[in-house]
Each structure stands twice: as C-alpha cells, then as structure tokens.
Amino acid sequence: MTEKTENHKPRAPLFSFKYFPMDFIRVTGVLPGLLWLRPKRIYENENAKKKISGPALAIGNHSTFYDPIYMCFALWYRRHRFVVKKEIFESKANTLMKLGRCIPIDPSNAGLDSIKEITAALKQGELVTLFPEGQVTHNQTEIQQFKSGVVLMAVRGKAPIVPVYIQDNRSFFDRMLFVFGEPIDIEKEYGAMPTFSQIDEISQRLFLKEQQLEQLAEKITKA
Amino acid sequence: MLTRSEITEKLKDILLFADPNSAEVIKKADESSVLSTDLGFSSVSVLYMVIAIEEAFSIEFEGVTMSDFETLGDVITYIERKVNK
Numbered sequence: 001m002t003e004k005t006e007n008h009k010p011r012a013p014l015f016s017f018k019y020f021p022m023d024f025i026r027v028t029g030v031l032p033g034l035l036w037l038r039p040k041r042i043y044e045n046e047n048a049k050k051k052i053s054g055p056a057l058a059i060g061n062h063s064t065f066y067d068p069i070y071m072c073f074a075l076w077y078r079r080h081r082f083v084v085k086k087e088i089f090e091s092k093a094n095t096l097m098k099l100g101r102c103i104p105i106d107p108s109n110a111g112l113d114s115i116k117e118i119t120a121a122l123k124q125g126e127l128v129t130l131f132p133e134g135q136v137t138h139n140q141t142e143i144q145q146f147k148s149g150v151v152l153m154a155v156r157g158k159a160p161i162v163p164v165y166i167q168d169n170r171s172f173f174d175r176m177l178f179v180f181g182e183p184i185d186i187e188k189e190y191g192a193m194p195t196f197s198q199i200d201e202i203s204q205r206l207f208l209k210e211q212q213l214e215q216l217a218e219k220i221t222k223a
Numbered sequence: 224m225l226t227r228s229e230i231t232e233k234l235k236d237i238l239l240f241a242d243p244n245s246a247e248v249i250k251k252a253d254e255s256s257v258l259s260t261d262l263g264f265s266s267v268s269v270l271y272m273v274i275a276i277e278e279a280f281s282i283e284f285e286g287v288t289m290s291d292f293e294t295l296g297d298v299i300t301y302i303e304r305k306v307n308k
Contacts, residue, residue, distance in 0.1 A: 112270065147267075152270055152271060193241075195241050
C-alpha cells in the first residue's frame with residue numbers, strides 16, 4: 001500500500017461520548033491487566049510488527065469466554081468493536097453489549113444486517129474483532145474451521161484481516177502469549193471482489209495461518 | 224428503467240464472475256432456479272450475491288433476510304422493485 005493511501009485511510013475520532021464506556025474499561029481494566037499479566041508478544045515477521053491503524057478486522061482463536069478481554073490486551077492501543085453471538089447480545093448482558101458497541105451476529109447464518117453494521121464500522125476506521133470459529137471451543141479440540149463470512153466482511157469494509165493467536169493454557173501467574181500474523185490485504189492480493197472459490201481459499205488460508213501461529217506459540221513455550 | 228430480462232442478464236453476469244466454475248449451470252438457470260439446490264449457493268454465496276447486486280445496481284437491500292430469496296426469480300423481483308421505484 002502506498003504512503004498516500006495509508007494517509008487516506010479513515011480514522012475513528014480520538015474522542016466521542018459513544019466511546020466513553022469502552023475507553024473507561026480500557027483505562028480501568030485493560031491497563032492494570034496489562035501490568036499484571038505482562039503479556040509476551042511474538043510476531044510472525046517484520047510486517048506483523050507494524051501497529052494496526054485505520055480500519056481492520058482482527059481475528060483470533062476462541063478457546064475461552066475471556067478471549068475478548070485477551071484481545072483487548074493483545075491490541076491494547078485500539079478500541080474494539082466485538083462481534084458477538086446474537087443469543088449473548090440479547091441476554092441479560094444486553095445493556096453491557098450495547099454500551100460496548102458490540103455487533104450481534106448469528107454464527108450459523110450471518111445476516112445482511114450484521115454484515116452492514118460491521119462494514120459501516122470498518123468504513124469509519126474502527127477495529128472490528130471477531131472469532132471466526134463461531135463458538136468457544138473450551139480447549140477441548142483443535143482450532144475449528146473458520147466461517148467464510150469473515151472474508152466477505154473484510155471485502156465489503158475494504159479492511160485488512162489481522163490474525164492473532166491467544167495462548168491461554170497456562171497457570172494464573174504465567175505471562176500470556178500473543179502471536180501476531182502478517183495482516184492480509186484481500187483487495188491488494190485478490191482484487192475488489194474475489195470469486196466464490198477465492199473466498200473459500202482465503203478462509204482456508206486464514207485457518208492455516210492461525211494453526212501456524214499456534215505452532216509458533218508452542219515452539220516458543222517449549223524453548 | 225430496467226426490464227426484467229435486462230436485470231436477469233446483469234445478474235447472470237455477476238454470478239458468472241463470482242463462480243466461473245459453474246458457468247454452464249448459471250447460463251441455463253431461469254427464474255425458477257432454486258439458489259440453494261439448483262445453483263448450489265451457501266448462505267455466504269447469497270450474501271456475496273447481495274453485496275455484488277448492491278454495488279452493480281446501486282440499490283440497498285432493506286428489511287429482508289436471506290431466507291426471503293429462495294429462487295433467482297425472487298431476487299430479480301426484488302431488484303426490479305428497487306431499481307424501478
């Protein structure tokens with residue numbers, strides 16, 4: 001991406017009342033959490049080290065219910081718009097979800113409304129965070145196949161996808177480990193509108209990337 | 224003002240671009256073709272089609288769910304209504 005294009009990326013405003021609840025959580029929860037857990041950050045390569053600015057879709061493995069919090073630690077310098085299951089959004093936690101500006105989705109059948117809300121957020125320069133496995137895996141199984149709707153979201157929102165692996169199989173006092181993959185810019189690699197088979201290919205590529213990041217995490221932990 | 228046959232042709236062009244591997248099936252498809260069985264569309268394929276239609280026809284799908292579109296004819300009817308509003 002040229003420098004000129006970088007400069008023209010939409011940016012979310014620095015302050016707005018609608019961001020207040022999320023900013024409050026970031027200051028009162030995420031900052032102390034970072035100090036307590038002192039997470040380690042590992043990068044796949046030099047490109048993965050660059051700070052994420054402008055619109056982006058962060059994806060991660062989903063082995064525990066705490067993963068959204070961990071993602072806040074991983075990309076602490078950005079506000080997150082979490083994509084959450086419709087049932088959770090409509091539960092007793094509804095007010096909290098709305099204050100946190102979460103976006104509801106039906107993982108078994110991603111609807112047009114969810115895609116539009118995610119696209120709108122990306123076009124405003126926000127960071128949208130989701131877990132494309134579609135459910136919590138509770139550490140019982142390997143990473144599940146990714147839902148390909150995530151690719152459509154990135155295509156429509158013209159945003160790169162940032163793969164993050166969260167390693168959480170550790171004791172409470174251990175340092176957490178986050179492994180960051182190189183962002184995938186679909187528009188740059190496949191054009192503005194990939195074909196059906198390319199969408200499946202990208203989805204598979206993201207899944208394999210997440211597995212690679214997991215292997216990298218294991219290698220580092222053993223070393 | 225677009226006629227129904229013009230919309231059908233434009234829609235088939237979109238689908239041919241999206242799924243060149245199924246070119247024969249798409250060319251033979253008519254308004255009664257069922258998206259999920261005859262064209263082999265998944266929910267993501269239908270979403271893709273909606274996004275591509277919105278851009279190609281400069282319209283916006285509102286107040287509908289993906290289950291509202293069972294056949295190609297349903298999609299064409301919706302586009303016709305929106306384009307010729």
